[in-house]
Amino acid sequence: MSWATALWDQLENLDKHTQWGIDFLEKYAKFVKERMEIEQTYVKQLRNLAKKFCSKQSKEDEPKFSCCLSFHAILSELNDYAGHREVIAQELGDKLHGDLMKYSQELKNDRKQYLQDWRKAQQHIEQQLKQMESDKKKFEREWKEAEKLQLRYEKLEIDMNVTKADVEKAKNQLSAQLQVVEENKEEYIIQLQSFNEEQRKYFNVTLVQICQKLQEMDERRSVTLGESYKSLGQLEQRVSPAISKCFQGMVNAGKSVDAKKDSEMVVQLYKSGLETPGDYCFEDFSQVSARTRTSSACTINGPKLDGVLPDRKIILGKARIKLSQWKRQVQ
Amino acid sequence: MSWATALWDQLENLDKHTQWGIDFLEKYAKFVKERMEIEQTYVKQLRNLAKKFCSKQSKEDEPKFSCCLSFHAILSELNDYAGHREVIAQELGDKLHGDLMKYSQELKNDRKQYLQDWRKAQQHIEQQLKQMESDKKKFEREWKEAEKLQLRYEKLEIDMNVTKADVEKAKNQLSAQLQVVEENKEEYIIQLQSFNEEQRKYFNVTLVQICQKLQEMDERRSVTLGESYKSLGQLEQRVSPAISKCFQGMVNAGKSVDAKKDSEMVVQLYKSGLETPGDYCFEDFSQVSARTRTSSACTINGPKLDGVLPDRKIILGKARIKLSQWKRQVQ
Numbered sequence: 001m002s003w004a005t006a007l008w009d010q011l012e013n014l015d016k017h018t019q020w021g022i023d024f025l026e027k028y029a030k031f032v033k034e035r036m037e038i039e040q041t042y043v044k045q046l047r048n049l050a051k052k053f054c055s056k057q058s059k060e061d062e063p064k065f066s067c068c069l070s071f072h073a074i075l076s077e078l079n080d081y082a083g084h085r086e087v088i089a090q091e092l093g094d095k096l097h098g099d100l101m102k103y104s105q106e107l108k109n110d111r112k113q114y115l116q117d118w119r120k121a122q123q124h125i126e127q128q129l130k131q132m133e134s135d136k137k138k139f140e141r142e143w144k145e146a147e148k149l150q151l152r153y154e155k156l157e158i159d160m161n162v163t164k165a166d167v168e169k170a171k172n173q174l175s176a177q178l179q180v181v182e183e184n185k186e187e188y189i190i191q192l193q194s195f196n197e198e199q200r201k202y203f204n205v206t207l208v209q210i211c212q213k214l215q216e217m218d219e220r221r222s223v224t225l226g227e228s229y230k231s232l233g234q235l236e237q238r239v240s241p242a243i244s245k246c247f248q249g250m251v252n253a254g255k256s257v258d259a260k261k262d263s264e265m266v267v268q269l270y271k272s273g274l275e276t277p278g279d280y281c282f283e284d285f286s287q288v289s290a291r292t293r294t295s296s297a298c299t300i301n302g303p304k305l306d307g308v309l310p311d312r313k314i315i316l317g318k319a320r321i322k323l324s325q326w327k328r329q330v331q
Numbered sequence: 332m333s334w335a336t337a338l339w340d341q342l343e344n345l346d347k348h349t350q351w352g353i354d355f356l357e358k359y360a361k362f363v364k365e366r367m368e369i370e371q372t373y374v375k376q377l378r379n380l381a382k383k384f385c386s387k388q389s390k391e392d393e394p395k396f397s398c399c400l401s402f403h404a405i406l407s408e409l410n411d412y413a414g415h416r417e418v419i420a421q422e423l424g425d426k427l428h429g430d431l432m433k434y435s436q437e438l439k440n441d442r443k444q445y446l447q448d449w450r451k452a453q454q455h456i457e458q459q460l461k462q463m464e465s466d467k468k469k470f471e472r473e474w475k476e477a478e479k480l481q482l483r484y485e486k487l488e489i490d491m492n493v494t495k496a497d498v499e500k501a502k503n504q505l506s507a508q509l510q511v512v513e514e515n516k517e518e519y520i521i522q523l524q525s526f527n528e529e530q531r532k533y534f535n536v537t538l539v540q541i542c543q544k545l546q547e548m549d550e551r552r553s554v555t556l557g558e559s560y561k562s563l564g565q566l567e568q569r570v571s572p573a574i575s576k577c578f579q580g581m582v583n584a585g586k587s588v589d590a591k592k593d594s595e596m597v598v599q600l601y602k603s604g605l606e607t608p609g610d611y612c613f614e615d616f617s618q619v620s621a622r623t624r625t626s627s628a629c630t631i632n633g634p635k636l637d638g639v640l641p642d643r644k645i646i647l648g649k650a651r652i653k654l655s656q657w658k659r660q661v662q
Binding site: 001007010028053071144219223252260264267282284 | 332334337338339340341344345348355358359362365366369372373376377380383384396397398399401402405408409460463467470471474475477512513516519520523526527530531534538546549550551552553554556557558559560561562563564565567568571575577578579580581582583584585586587588589590591593594595597598600601602603605607608610611613614615616617
């Protein structure tokens, strides 16, 4: 049912309802703004977190273990995730909230205009009604005066004690008054015709147009709200695949950690290349002179013949050091 | 390459590296904790937002327009979204961070134990070496003493001026010293054999075991980090379908807004059921007495015959009121 048909007499309620509609829209806009601010804070905190742990890492100049590289990848994915949520914050702010505030201003202007038009048209028809009723009353007043003159004339006519002149005078007065009545009746009729015409125009044209505009405006407000609600979900859905990629990136970073490779890297970082020391050799001071004394061949077979035996290092064919030497090296 | 083979001489570097490993793990645990705190703040803010706009609505007791119902649905979906992100915060806290801290403590204890074992074994082998070298030096010292006695004896033997008794005495002294040399040599040999055996055990068993444990511990740390990195992404992936449903719910809420239904609801809320007033009737006072005066049939045909015409309301067959009357009703 159209507002023009059903609510032609509900100006005050439509004033109230359309004001509520604007208030509701602005309340929703406020919700969108606060939703955006939450998202902005979230983005800022995520960014700061990624930055904090990223910069700390580079300062320490960590080795390129896969567990470090993957953590860097995690931080990078987190930063990307923050970036996608920032897109959401921006759309909530610029697009949704911005559009709502702009639309709310339009709505206020339109509403003001339509209700003003209604009130103006209403005032005009009321003035017309007043004029018509005033004309009607004047006609009634004059008619009552004519009735009085009629009664007086009828009384004089049957009264045997009055002069003909008095009767004639009363008759003339009545005749003059009936003339006044007829004039006032004509004025009343013209005003009544004019008013009825204006009233028909008011109800059938003016009010119909205003009510239609108010109804269209209010329906457009509902449609706008519906579209904005949809956008709340849709903007999340749009960035959702990109966000999924970030999380998959974190899973991949986890999978890239190679514990065996990392422990091999520790070997490459710290290995001296030295082999573990072999047995210490027996040095038989009792079989050689102090000047030509040499180690024995690392077997303990008691006193040996004097002579230069091959060096233990040469026997083993590799660079070997004694426990006492590597102790000095590492300390 | 195993740490036992390549890093047998890198106790200090492995001490440093495993400490770095624990520090890195704890830094990552700190990252997880801060990530969780960001999520907690986000959840709290989303919850507060939903609550704030929900309670305001019920207070105002808004009519059940579809745009209001859909906004309620949006708030409910937002609250659900916050709930799903709360699950993420809880998993980050209880599972990821909690497990990391527990594991870090185990790691610290194991590391301490392994490095302690290594140092203890190293100290023991050093003591053994010291003992062996002290025995060797004693043998050398005694041998040098024997050499001096040998030279003296040889000098006396070719000196024609010394007595046979002196020569015999020197020979006995040499003989006694050679006995001492032989005893010290035996001690040195025994200590050398023992040391070499201990040293082989140290390098081939003790150090291999400790290095293996350290390597396993360090590899387990990398594996644990990798698993935790994966979880960071996986826990988001697990709630992702539920979160998608929230966003689809918002889209559905937007689609449910029915502008036509809402404007019809305004009609149902405010309609008075009255029809617009018809034309005002001509009241001809001049044709009736003041006591029996009645409206004319709303046509302006000049003076009428006296008589009671059907009421305008009855003619139109509907409840109609005059403009002046509905004006009073609505004000």
